[in-house]
Amino acid sequence: MLRGDDNSSQPGNSTVFKDERKQAYLNPEGADRPLISPIPAVTLDTARKYRLGRLRAKMKDWDCSALLLYDPVNIRYALDSSNMSIWTMHNPSRYALILADGPAIMFEFEGAEHANTGLPGIDEVRTARSFLFFTAGNLAEHRMRDWADELASIIQSHGGNAKVAVDRLEPAPAAELRKRGFALLDGQALAERARSIKSPEEIELMRWTIRVCEAGMARMYEASEPGRTEREIWAELHFENSRSGGEWLETKLLTAGPRTNPWYQECSDYVIKRGEMIAFDTDMIGPFGYCADLSRSWTCGHVAMNDKQKELYSAARSQIEHNLSIIQPGLSFVEFNEKSWQIPEKYIPYRYSLAVHGTGMADEWPGILLHPDFDDGFSGVIEENMVLNVESLIAEDGSESIKLETQVLVTANGAERLDTFPWEEP
Template sequence: MSAFRNASGDHVAPPVFKDERKRTFLNPEGADKPLQSPLTSDVLEGARSYRLARIREQLEQHDCAAILLYDPVNIRYALDSVNMSIWTMHNAARYALIFADGPAVLFEFHGAEHVNDGLSLVDEIRAARTWLYLVAGEHLEDRVGTWADEIADLIAERGRNRRLAVDKLEHLGVAALEKRGIEIVEGQELTEHARCIKSADEIELMRWTIRVCEAGMARMYEVSEPGRTEREIWAELHFENARSGGEWLETKLLTAGTRTNPWYRECSDARVELGDMISFDTDMIGPYGYCADLSRSWTCGHVEMTAKQRELYAVAREQIEHNTALLRPGLSFEEFNELSWRIPEKYLPYRYSVAAHGTGMADEWPWVHLHPDFEHNHGGAFQENMVVNVESLIAEAGSESIKLETQVLITATGPERLDRFPWEEV
């Protein structure tokens, strides 16, 4: 039975690709089968050890006893512990306390301790003390106090001092810890700088996530037929990611035709017409928790682009290629901005405000604004073994939008693109 359906939901034979290069990104064993990771357990264990060491290096540099992590992406980075990531992004129900000179303590959601079986870097598992109002109600103040007592006692027992880095915490928790003599240090600075430099093992994990993403993109390409809805096309990426062990998609950025401009509309039940430009941004958190953040644009039915579509696409390619070529270790963000591609005036009102950003387990530090917006940028420089995404969004009054993005490893000798999914020929 075919793995593809038409707009009515009937199983159909896959259409012939206009660009046969893209077909090669499907599973060579058949589109109805998930990809199988070729990576060994040594790669994952190497990445895990490296990441925890990076967190502890930051604790040393900032003279902190420990770091308290609530962000599930940071917990995944430090300990590779995963449990209800999306739910715990908006419900602070599990957390980790990692000491510079001592153990890594995971406070797990009640009854879910077993999801951490086999994690070598977790030294101790305790029951999380949840003080969300959702859970605590009128007992909120008492629950916060009990939680803070436990954290403060651990710091006193195992910490080198009373300086505690924290990535994200509600104000009641900050006040309760400070009342107990704990000095709170901004923890996002530590986690972002730890995460921004990738090990060789991390790069291998990222390559695999990108491979899965590109298989999903090939499925999207193959079903980009007249009559499909934007959501139906977008669902192909979800499907490939989920069945290959991936996590979630951060956004729903796929639109077609006039809905591509202005950007940031989410995919809908609008049906795509022959020749419409389909533009998307994957923002995919895939296997092993790593991000594949790729953007492409192509026409519905894979028909030849109009003159205006070709013009916009060529300009977007020019921006991507110019800015990618600049990337090298030691290049400051200010220098990058001075050398970066200049967006023509007629496209300025429709621009994407980011020229490049770091990528790892999600979008990460650094965040480098496009030149008209660079006055708002932070300082810093690109470094070897950063993974950086280079962005382009080109549109003008009354046109469709072209969205392109590539994922780049900064090596000692310059940029290496990690994604291989072909651009369109114009």
Template sequence: MLRTEENSSPSSNASVFKDDRKQAYLNPEGADRPLTSPIPASTLDAARRYRLGRLRTKMKEWDCSALLLYDPVNIRYAFDCSNMSIWTMHNPSRYALILADGPAIMFEFEGSEHVNDGLPGIDEVRTSKSFLFFTAGNLVETRMKAWADEIADILKSHGGNRRIGVDRLEPAPAHELQSRGFTLLDGQELAERARSIKSPEEIELMRWTIRVCEAGMARMYEVSEPGRTEREIWAELHFENARSGGEWLETKLLTAGPRTNPWYQECSDYVIKRGEMISFDTDMIGPYGYCADLSRSWTCGHVVMNAKQRDLYWAAREQIEHNLSIIRPGMSFGEFNDKSWRIPEKYVPYRYTLAAHGTGMADEWPGILLHPDYDAEFAGAIEEGMVLNIESLIAEDGSESIKLETQALVTSKGAERLDTFPWEEI
């Protein structure tokens, strides 16, 4: 249970700090063991078929004969293949080409073609043609032309129009395709709109990623003792994610005490003191490539919050609960903004600019800004099957920051929370 002021004397015994509600999120087989996914292969295969089908449906809606993907998150969504995802985010050297009425081709990093074995959505694997300056040097232009020729030959051989969706392409290769008569469309918008509606199988996969994330959060909770550094606590989430089949953390947002305000400072070697607030945002890409984007705040040593911490925490909880309660399918973004929780003036200068955002294999569209920042021209509607994260960051001049966030599925009845890791009892 949470410690009280009366029994909050210093101790080196980690078990003193445990909250049984949170300890329950550790692996029941023992905290020294990774979590093992119970997801059957049939669920994963159904999710794969659905995702590729969503992309092809959007392609037809856009009158788009092909989709060229370089973003590793979009490639994972389309084919469920991953290879050096972080490296290829800044070294675009593997790509996918999906034809609306033709094959789906994966162009894989040389020597890695075998990583795609057995993936049902891929009709053909080819070795990618890279024109990175890193490896091409003065041969960039020659290699780029060979790349564009191959893409053009494939598209011409399968007919269709000359409209291609492209998610990420620098000016020079884009020009090469355009000079061959192709019109380029915004493939990132196409992909994110496709990704925004989840199938039941995707939700099952996402629930498992959240389960792993919450086990990591329980580890963080257990070691949130005086004398620990921010990095030490943050490492527990990395550890659980890595050993249980996850991918990476998108940010390093864990800070304590005075370093929580202003927000967006990255975790450091700051040594945390008893009673200081520890606030974090997981931004975790976990098993199956899905995102668990959860935020919590608690005190170091799990002592009772002081009056200021309680006030801030209650305001953050009020924002989360109110904004969850108003979500309905069919609600426009403007209506959500109009009905959303109004942040008190004293907290406005320290606000988090997002009230809600979509989540899938990463943070995604729609990103609905908090009401002081909301643009009335921002169009769209909340739809059943979306997963939305509801955010709160509450702080004032000279205070610590409270960061809370929950992840919810939009159902016919409203928002259903997917995470269950307990809030603090105050």
């Protein structure tokens, strides 16, 4: 790999200022070994039962007889069924049907039915009927009719009304269900409302995903030496997540130096120089399908920050700490916005869009926009047992960006941080 001539040492030869606080997040049995989950089976089974119960309770609230799920994240939440999640995000070929007063049926694509063996929430496994153009071609319309007939037969055989909540469905198959007399409701809204309140077992599972993420962040910290590329450092998080039972990273948000501003550039082969700021956002879907969405920023080579970096970092910390301090159950989104940290004018053009967002098996509702963008019509209330992420992105014209983010559980007493990976000391 070609390296830039930046008068810095090559990896393995540079002087790294170690931080024992961060090294402690590596596997204590040795950084060359994956983390092994200590979560007992009963915790996972209890979480599974709770999640399916949350969905059925929302179905009752919405007065719908069936819930049809295509989103792999919703299927994982409902039934803990996971099979080729990334592929099925853009090839909707497996789906779940949950009856309010009947079974939960997993429709798996042909040949993979066995992937659902042993999952307690699934009452029946059937072979999915796929009408993807990829495999159906000119037969798509015919296969779609068969698909709709099968679903209609199941739903009608269990009584109830004709209201069906659907999370993701293209116009043609939606029309086929309507032809059979069904009224379609917004299943994504139903699912996200259900997902927003976590059980103690879900929090235990999420804590483990965060533990794995922080081990990956420790590897990233150790790799943050002059001469490394952004991609090389980002790969350390992939490595730890994959070998410790995790799933995928939703983004590629790690940049350094001048590439941190503007934000939302994906990691590249940019060779990082000593003293440049490295900023990232993990967006990690880890073990058990839960999300660890953490952001940190530090200098390459772990050298002291310059004056501008210190200024920006201090502002980012102020935003995080202030917004953490006001989170309370019962606080409306409008009230949160009114009390939230007011970003100084010079940083506004480079702001992050969100102040706070929900997190579960991915980023989820509610997404509360930063105050310059907040709409007073956005209704809702922060509730106990929500998990929220508190965000900050601070930059100004010509500067680097500082990206910070922490993940918290809303308790009766306010926000309890779930991540503990240390901030920098500018």
